[in-house]
Amino acid sequence: MAGERRRATAVDVARLAGVSQSAVSRCFTEGASVSAETRSRVLEAARRLSYRPNAIARSLTTRRTNLIGVVMGDLDGPFQPYLFETLTRGLASRGRQPLLVRGDPADALDGTAMAALDYQVDAVVVTAGSVSPAAIRGLMALGVPLLLYGRAVEADGVDSICCDNPLGARLVAQALAAAGHRRIAYLGGRPTAFSEQERGSAFRAALAELGLPLAAAGEGDYSYDSGHREALRLLAGPDRPDALFCGNDAMAFGALDAARTALGLRVPDDLSIVGFDDVPMAGWPSFSLTTIRNPVEDIVAILLDMLERRLADPDAPPVLHRPPPLLVRRGSARL
Amino acid sequence: MAGERRRATAVDVARLAGVSQSAVSRCFTEGASVSAETRSRVLEAARRLSYRPNAIARSLTTRRTNLIGVVMGDLDGPFQPYLFETLTRGLASRGRQPLLVRGDPADALDGTAMAALDYQVDAVVVTAGSVSPAAIRGLMALGVPLLLYGRAVEADGVDSICCDNPLGARLVAQALAAAGHRRIAYLGGRPTAFSEQERGSAFRAALAELGLPLAAAGEGDYSYDSGHREALRLLAGPDRPDALFCGNDAMAFGALDAARTALGLRVPDDLSIVGFDDVPMAGWPSFSLTTIRNPVEDIVAILLDMLERRLADPDAPPVLHRPPPLLVRRGSARL
DNA sequence: AGCGGCTTTGCATACGCATGCAACGGCGCT
C-alpha cells in the first residue's frame, strides 16, 4: 500500500480496468468523450492503484504546464511575504502552480534562477522590486508571457500593474504640508528600484509645487536596519525635520524605533513619520503607522485576471494598470 | 530574436550544428562523451537559437524532476517567511527547485495542494506547523521521500528535524523561576500543532518540578492578534501574572503591545514576557524580546543534508534530529 | 430493413529528451 517504488501509470490503470490507455486519459481530461460506465470502471481502477495523471508527461503533449514562474527577491521585509502570500494563494485558487524564481542579488537573474524557467512555465510574474532592466529583457526574450508587478514597462506581450506611486507621494506631501509641517525629510529606498524612482521624484516635485524645501534626504535599501540608521543621521542635526516620509513601511518602522528609542523623540508630537505600503504590521499598536496603502489584494486580483487573459490570448495588446493608493491615517503623524 | 512562438528543441540545434539530436543532448549532460569540437559547435548553435534543454521532457526519461515539494501554511507571521526564505535559498543553492504546496486551511491538504505533487516531485518537505496526521500519512503513501520540519515522526523513509521544544520550554521556566517570578502564565498556540503540544506540556511539567503553579493559561493560534487578545484576558484579573511565556514570538509581540499600550504595564518591571523562535524582528528596539532561539539557519542546513542523503539512498534508515534551542536575553523579561 | 448521424472506443503517433547499443574511426601496440 504505502511506498510503491514506481507510481502507477495510465497503462496500469487501463489494464486493470480492461480498457485502452486512451480511455483512461480521457477520463481525466475535461470534456472528453467517455461513457458513464467506462468512466466509473476507470476511476475505480485508478483509485485502487492510487493513480494520478503525471502532470509532467501531460504537459509534454498539451504544451501547457500550468506552472507560473514567480520572480521574487528576498522575503526579508514585511511587504514581500504579504504580497507573496496573496499571490500564491490566488494562483492556487485558479489552479495554477507557482514556481519560485529567486532574484535580487545583484538585481540579475543568475543561472540557478533561470533554470526554473526550463520547466516551461506558461508565464512569468515578476514581483521583485529590483530586477535589472537587462534581466527583464532576458525574460522577454524567453517568448513567454510576462507580467510585471511594481513597475511599468511598455512592450509587446508584457503586461504590468503598479500602484500609482506618484499619487501616493503627492498625497503625503499635501497632507504633511496642510498639517503645517515645514521641515520635511525624505528617506528613499534602493535607488535602482522603480518604485523608489517614482516615489522619490514625485515627492520632491510635490513639495516644490507646495513651495516647501526638502529639509533632508537619506538613502536606504528598504530594510528596517537602513531605516533605523538613516533616521539617526537625518534627525541628528541642528535643524531637525518635523516630518519624515519613508519609501516603505519597513524603513518607517526602523525610523520610528530610532526616533523614539535612540533619540527620545515623541511621535507624532516632535516628529511625524509616514510610510508606504500599509503592511499588516503597520496597524499594530507598537507602530500605529500612518502610511499609504498599497492595495495588494486588489492588485493581485487584477494581476490574476490579466494573467488569465494573457494566457487565453498571447497576442492581446499589452495592458498597464495603475491602481490608486490611499492615505491611511494612524498615530505616527500629526495630520 | 524576441518572442519566438515555439522554443527551439534539441532537434533544431542538431540540424543547425550538423549533428544528431543525441549529440546535442550529450552536450548538456554532465559527464557524457562528446569531443571538444562537437561541443563547441553545438553550444554555438544552441546560443544562436537561445536553446535551453526542456527540463520537463528531460525528467520524463531521467525520472528525476529536481523539484522539491514544499508544504507550508500561511506566511502571515514573521516566522514562516523567515523559514521559507532560508529554505528556498538553500534549495536553490543546491540546484533544486521548490514547488509550493499550500497547506493549513483545515490542516488538510486539499485537491489543489495535492495537485502540486502530480509534478513528480523528488521529495516533499513539510514545514507547515499544523498538517493533520492524516495528511502526513497521505504524503507518506505517495511513495516519495518525506522530510518533516517541526515535528517528530517515526516511520520508514521519513526523516524529521525539530528543535528541542521541551528543552526550550524548560529553559524559560527555569530562568523565570530563578529570577524570582512566582505568578507565571502560559499562552499556547494552536493546540493541533506539534510544537504547541511539546512546548505546552514541557512548560507545565517544568513549572511543576520547580514547585510553581501555572498562574494562568490561554490558547491562541500563533498570530499577533490572538496574542493581543489572550494577553488582555490573562492580564486583566486581580492576581495579575508577573511573567508570561508565549508559544511563539508573534503572540509575544501581541502580548507586549497589549500589556504596554492597552494595559499601561511596564515591561519587564511589571511583567516579563518571553517568546519562542527569535525571529529577526525580536531584536528590534520596539520589542527587544527575550525569547528562545529556534536555530533556523542551522536547522535548514541540516535539513538540506538530510534531503541529499535521502535522495541518494531512498532506503537509508530514517533520521530524527533535535537541535537544541537557546535562551536569548533581551529587554522584555526580568531575568 | 436500411440509412445517416452521433457517441464511444482503440490505434497510432507525437511531445522533447536521455540512453543502451552498435558502428565507426583513430591510435598505439606488437
Add this chain to the structure above:
DNA sequence: AGCGCCGTTGCATGCGTATGCAAAGCCGCT
C-alpha cells in the same frame, strides 16, 4: 600490416500522456 582498445557518434527506443483518425456500435428515422 594487423590487432585491439578507447573515445566519439548516430540510431532507435522509451518515458507517460493527449489526441487525430477511423472503426465500431447505437439510435431513431424513413
